[in-house]
Amino acid sequence: xxxxxxNGSAIVAMAGKECVAIGSDLRxxxxxxxxxxxxxxxxxxxxxxxIGLAGLGTDAETLxxxxxxxxxxxxxxEERDIKPSAFGQLxxxxxxxxxxxxxxxxxxxxxxxxxxxPYLCGMDSIGAQETAxxxxxxxxxTDSLLGICESLWRPDLGPEELFETLSxxxxxxxDRDCLAGWGAVVYVITKDKVIARTLKGRMD
Amino acid sequence: xETAQQGGFSxxxxxxxxxxxxxxxxxxxxxxxxxxxxxxxxxxxVVLGADTRSTAxxxxxxxxxxxxxxxxxxxxxxxAGTAADTENVTGMVASQLELHRYATGTQSxxxxxxxxxxxxxxxxxxxxxxxxxxxxxxxRGPHLFTVYPHGSTDSxxxxxxxxxxxxxxxxxxxxxxxxxxxxxxxxxxxRAIRSGVMNDLGSGSNVDLxxxxxxxxxxxxxxxxxxxxxxxxxxxQKFASGSVxxxxxxxxxxxxxxxxxxxxxxxxxxx
Numbered sequence: 041x042x043x044x045x046x047n048g049s050a051i052v053a054m055a056g057k058e059c060v061a062i063g064s065d066l067r068x069x070x071x072x073x074x075x076x077x078x079x080x081x082x083x084x085x086x087x088x089x090x091i092g093l094a095g096l097g098t099d100a101e102t103l104x105x106x107x108x109x110x111x112x113x114x115x116x117x118e119e120r121d122i123k124p125s126a127f128g129q130l131x132x133x134x135x136x137x138x139x140x141x142x143x144x145x146x147x148x149x150x151x152x153x154x155x156x157x158p159y160l161c162g163m164d165s166i167g168a169q170e171t172a173x174x175x176x177x178x179x180x181x182t183d184s185l186l187g188i189c190e191s192l193w194r195p196d197l198g199p200e201e202l203f204e205t206l207s208x209x210x211x212x213x214x215d216r217d218c219l220a221g222w223g224a225v226v227y228v229i230t231k232d233k234v235i236a237r238t239l240k241g242r243m244d
Numbered sequence: 245x246e247t248a249q250q251g252g253f254s255x256x257x258x259x260x261x262x263x264x265x266x267x268x269x270x271x272x273x274x275x276x277x278x279x280x281x282x283x284x285x286x287x288x289x290v291v292l293g294a295d296t297r298s299t300a301x302x303x304x305x306x307x308x309x310x311x312x313x314x315x316x317x318x319x320x321x322x323x324a325g326t327a328a329d330t331e332n333v334t335g336m337v338a339s340q341l342e343l344h345r346y347a348t349g350t351q352s353x354x355x356x357x358x359x360x361x362x363x364x365x366x367x368x369x370x371x372x373x374x375x376x377x378x379x380x381x382x383x384r385g386p387h388l389f390t391v392y393p394h395g396s397t398d399s400x401x402x403x404x405x406x407x408x409x410x411x412x413x414x415x416x417x418x419x420x421x422x423x424x425x426x427x428x429x430x431x432x433x434x435r436a437i438r439s440g441v442m443n444d445l446g447s448g449s450n451v452d453l454x455x456x457x458x459x460x461x462x463x464x465x466x467x468x469x470x471x472x473x474x475x476x477x478x479x480x481q482k483f484a485s486g487s488v489x490x491x492x493x494x495x496x497x498x499x500x501x502x503x504x505x506x507x508x509x510x511x512x513x514x515x
Contacts (some may be wrong), residue, residue, distance in 0.1 A: 042269065
């Protein structure tokens with residue numbers, strides 16, 4: 041068993057036209073035992089920036105707190121919210137610092153840059169950044185998610201269409217993963233609003 | 245606290261991770277650049293080339309990544325191995341050289357970059373797994389080096405690295421001549437990378453080239469765009485609103501209450 045499969049997770053982020061969306065499943069389990077079905081793996085950094093943390097639950101929790109802390113320090117110093125691209129570098133550096141004793145976490149970052157363009161990036165557990173202009177996935181369901189995203193994603197999706205596309209991909213992807221599922225949560229980020237929706241999924 | 249810490253690795257999770265390993269959960273792999281990278285020296289400079297696939301196990305992690313890294317305005321470096329290591333080791337040397345240029349006011353030398361790289365890699369005894377092809381032009385002329393993860397280096401007229409290095413080297417051995425023209429050199433490097441893309445499973449997608457001469461750098465991102473989608477949907481799948489069951493919806497208004505606009509400078513009274 042890999043340590044990434046201890047708790048289970050499915051995370052997808054997609055870019056649209058002047059909007060981005062990021063979603064995760066809601067299961068929290070210990071190997072095959074499901075413990076909770078309302079466990080979100082996407083964390084808000086600020087209004088226009090979200091991070092999804094797949095992998096070992098304990099490390100995801102620790103990292104989300106460290107990123108919140110680091111963003112607070114950044115805001116005190118700079119008197120503004122961090123740019124998604126800068127935050128990507130911050131996350132990468134934080135993970136690479138633990139190069140020889142890593143956090144077992146794969147982050148996915150989704151946000152809007154100050155000019156309104158979407159920013160997406162993903163990483164492995166030691167901070168090797170991978171920026172994408174289409175979509176980014178992480179977790180135990182990556183094999184099934186990659187295929188469905190590759191097939192469904194189109195350029196220049198509007199916020200509503202983007203939501204439907206991401207949700208369809210996420211729900212069908214996680215249905216083929218025992219360790220992820222039990223509904224999902226999706227955040228659609230646009231210039232002037234964030235729409236958070238909880239989805240109904242299979243409960244098995 | 246942690247903010248006082250300046251650089252360096254942190255080993256505080258090693259014990260815990262060892263404990264996990266002892267319990268029988270093996271550590272997962274990292275993103276690798278199972279790569280074809282190559283470079284050669286021609287009449288007036290250096291040509292570097294790389295494919296653009298990055299892999300996680302047998303899955304393609306990124307179909308169009310960048311493997312030719314900036315070191316200095318006259319030096320670039322191709323990286324193979326663990327993606328995070330190549331990215332960070334080249335970034336570190338680039339920043340050290342930038343500071344060195346500010347201090348000395350001189351152009352960076354390729355040997356300096358090479359020495360910094362091997363110093364770091366040797367210190368970590370191969371655990372920082374970066375295999376590099378370093379190329380550049382300084383006042384002594386064009387230089388090309390390969391740097392191995394353990395810190396050994398070679399100075400060569402043509403070099404290849406990564407999982408597709410044998411494919412690329414076969415093309416170089418067959419086609420390399422001294423003092424090639426720029427066009428000849430570009431074509432040969434592109435062909436070497438292409439043979440890696442086609443014949444090595446760890447390499448794929450497109451060909452990036454970087455040509456460095458004493459007059460400047462030409463970075464040709466996706467010089468050869470080999471792998472587009474061959475199966476674009478004729479009728480793209482479009483979902484109507486409400487195609488997924490929504491249990492709960494919350495909408496947050498994040499419009500800014502205050503807008504900051506750049507103002508005109510005020511007229512100053514001078515009397």
